[in-house]
Amino acid sequence: MSSTSTFTTRSYDEDCMKAAIAQSQVAVEEGCMPFGAVLVDDAGNILAAAHNCSAASSKRGGKGDVTRHAEVELVRKMGALDNIDGKDKTKCTIYASTEPCVMCAGAIYWSGVSRVVYGCSSEELEQTLSGPGGFDIPVERLYQMGRPGMRKMNIVGPLLAKEAMDVHRASGVWCKPITTNNDNGKHTNQDIETERSLLQSGLGAAPATRDFQVPVISMSTQDDDDDETILANQLWDAARTVGFFTVVDHGIPLELIQQAFAVSADFFSNQTREEKEEQSPFAKELNSGYEYFTQVRPSTGTADQKESLQVTARQGVMEGRWPPEKFQDTATQLLEHAHKLANRILTLLEKDACPLNEAGTLAKSHTLWAPDGQCTLRFLHYPPMEPETAKQLTTPDEQGKIHWRAGPHTDWDNVTLLFQQPGQAGLECCSNPHDTTKGERRWTPIDPVEGGIAINIGDMLARWSDGRLYSNLHRVRMPTVEECTPPSSRYSIAYFAQSDKATVIRSKEGEDPITAGDYILSRIRSNFES
Ligand SMILES: O=C(O)CCC(=O)C(=O)O
Numbered sequence: 316m317s318s319t320s321t322f323t324t325r326s327y328d329e330d331c332m333k334a335a336i337a338q339s340q341v342a343v344e345e346g347c348m349p350f351g352a353v354l355v356d357d358a359g360n361i362l363a364a365a366h367n368c369s370a371a372s373s374k375r376g377g378k379g380d381v382t383r384h385a386e387v388e389l390v391r392k393m394g395a396l397d398n399i400d401g402k403d404k405t406k407c408t409i410y411a412s413t414e415p416c417v418m419c420a421g422a423i424y425w426s427g428v429s430r431v432v433y434g435c436s437s438e439e440l441e442q443t444l445s446g447p448g449g450f451d452i453p454v455e456r457l458y459q460m461g462r463p464g465m466r467k468m469n470i471v472g473p474l475l476a477k478e479a480m481d482v483h484r485a486s487g488v489w490c491k492p493i494t495t496n497n498d499n500g501k502h503t504n505q506d507i508e509t510e511r512s513l514l515q516s517g518l519g520a521a522p523a524t525r526d527f528q529v530p531v532i533s534m535s536t537q538d539d540d541d542d543e544t545i546l547a548n549q550l551w552d553a554a555r556t557v558g559f560f561t562v563v564d565h566g567i568p569l570e571l572i573q574q575a576f577a578v579s580a581d582f583f584s585n586q587t588r589e590e591k592e593e594q595s596p597f598a599k600e601l602n603s604g605y606e607y608f609t610q611v612r613p614s615t616g617t618a619d620q621k622e623s624l625q626v627t628a629r630q631g632v633m634e635g636r637w638p639p640e641k642f643q644d645t646a647t648q649l650l651e652h653a654h655k656l657a658n659r660i661l662t663l664l665e666k667d668a669c670p671l672n673e674a675g676t677l678a679k680s681h682t683l684w685a686p687d688g689q690c691t692l693r694f695l696h697y698p699p700m701e702p703e704t705a706k707q708l709t710t711p712d713e714q715g716k717i718h719w720r721a722g723p724h725t726d727w728d729n730v731t732l733l734f735q736q737p738g739q740a741g742l743e744c745c746s747n748p749h750d751t752t753k754g755e756r757r758w759t760p761i762d763p764v765e766g767g768i769a770i771n772i773g774d775m776l777a778r779w780s781d782g783r784l785y786s787n788l789h790r791v792r793m794p795t796v797e798e799c800t801p802p803s804s805r806y807s808i809a810y811f812a813q814s815d816k817a818t819v820i821r822s823k824e825g826e827d828p829i830t831a832g833d834y835i836l837s838r839i840r841s842n843f844e845s
C-alpha cells in the first residue's frame with residue numbers, strides 16, 4: 316500500500332507538484348525517463364527545477380549516466396544555487412513527480428532538505444511496468460529505518476498521482492499497454508453470475524413490497540464545512556445500507572431536466588424505428604447509439620421491453636450518431652451538469668469508500684469528451700402497451716421466463732444518476748444483502764420525485780471501495796393494468812459515471828488491478844454473450 320503521510324499539506328503543494336510533473340514531461344521530450352523534481356522554499360518559491368537525464372533507451376540516444384535521476388540532478392544543482400544562500404534548507408521541500416527511489420532518498424537526505432512531496436507512488440508505477448520492477452522501498456519506510464538521531468523527514472504523497480502517472484503512461488517508454496492489464500473477466504463474470512442466479516432462485520421475479528424505504532436527501536448546503544460533513548454522512552449511510560437514494564436540491568435546473576425529457580419524447584415517439592436507427596446507428600464495441608428491444612439480461616433470458624439511445628461522452632464516438640441539434644445541445648448540457656453532480660457525490664463518499672485514495676481521485680478519473688472518456692448518458696423509452704400484452708408478457712413461458720421493462724441488474728459504473736418523471740413509476744431496487752437489518756431480501760419501489768434524481772452505486776465503485784459500498788440490483792417492472800389504461804410510456808434518462816479507460820482500479824491488496832477501459836469492455840462483451 317502506498318503510504319500517506321500524517322503531515323499536513325501546504326497551499327502551494329499542488330502548484331509545485333504540477334511544476335515537477337511538467338519537468339517529467341520535459342524529460343520525455345528530451346528522450347529521457349519520465350521523472351521531474353523541483354526545489355521550493357518555505358514561502359512556496361521555486362528555487363530550482365530538474366528532470367531525469369538518463370536516456371530512455373539506447374535507441375533514443377545512448378544509455379547515458381544511469382544515476383542522473385531527477386532528484387539527484389536537483390540536489391547537484393543546489394550546490395551552485397545563489398538563491399539558496401541564507402535559507403534554512405531543512406525548511407525547503409523537494410517535489411518529485413514520482414516517489415523517490417532509494418538512491419534519490421539518500422541524495423535528498425544529504426542535501427539537508429527535510430520535506431518531500433511526491434506525485435505517484437513507486438508502488439503504483441511498479442504495477443504498470445512492462446519490465447521487471449525497480450529497487451524501491453517506500454520512502455517513508457526507508458527514512459524510518461535510519462539510526463536514532465537521524466534528522467526527521469516529512470513525507471507527503473501521493474499528490475496529483477493521476478497526472479504524474481499519465482506522463483509515465485503516455486511516454487510509452489516502459490508502462491504496459493493498458494489493454495493488457497486485465498483480470499481475464501474474473502470480477503465481471505462474478506457480476507454476471509450474480510444476475511444469472513436470480514432466474515433460478517426466484518428472487519429476480521419476487522414482487523416489490525414497501526418493507527424498506529429509499530431515502531430522499533437534500534443536497535443543499537450553505538457552503539459550510541459542517542453542512543458538507545452532515546451531507547457526506549447522510550450520503551454514506553444511504554449508499555452503505557440501501558445503496559439507492561434520491562437527491563433533491565442538487566443544483567441541476569428543473570427546466571433543463573424537463574427539456575431533456577421533451578427532446579427524448581420527440582426522438583423516440585415522433586419517428587419510425589428506421590429513422591432512429593439511421594440517425595444514431597448502434598456500435599456494439601462502443602455500446603453507443605440507438606437500440607430497439609435488444610438487451611437480453613442474464614437475470615431474465617428475455618429482451619428488455621425498451622428502446623434506448625446511448626450517448627458516449629468520448630471524443631469522436633458521437634460523430635454521425637447525434638440526433639438533430641436541439642437534442643445534441645440539450646444532451647450536452649445535461650451531461651455537463653450530471654457530470655458535476657456525480658463528481659460531487661463521489662467526492663463526498665470517497666473518504667469513507669476509498670480511504671487510501673488521495674482526495675478527489677474518483678472525481679478526477681472521469682473526463683467528459685476525452686479520447687479515453689467512458690461516461691455515458693442513456694435516454695430510455697419503455698413504449699406503451701395494451702393491458703392484454705402486459706399480462707401476456709408477464710405470464711411465465713414453458714421455461715418459466717417472463718419479460719420486464721428492464722430486467723434485474725446492477726450497473727457497471729461508479730455511480731448512476733437516474734432521472735425519472737412523476738406519474739411514470741416502475742423502478743424498483745433490491746435490498747443490500749450486506750445490510751443485515753433488512754432480513755430476507757426484498758424489493759421496494761423508487762418513487763419518482765419532481766426534480767429529484769435517483770442515485771445508485773455501480774459495480775466499479777463497489778470494487779474500487781473493496782466492497783465497502785455495494786451495487787444493488789434494480790429493475791423496471793411491467794406496467795399494471797391500470798397503468799395501461801390508457802397505454803402509456805415510461806421515459807427515463809440515466810447518467811453513468813465511468814472512469815476514463817486508463818484509470819487503474821485497484822481493490823484488495825494482492826488482487827490484480829484492472830483498468831476502467833478493460834472493465835467496461837468485458838462487461839459489454841459478457842452482456843452480449845449472455
Ligand atoms: O429506466 C430506469 O428507470 C432504469 C434504467 C436502468 O436501470 C439502466 O438503464 O441501467
Ligand SMILES: [Fe+2]
Nearest residue numbers: 724725726789
Ligand atoms: Fe440500471
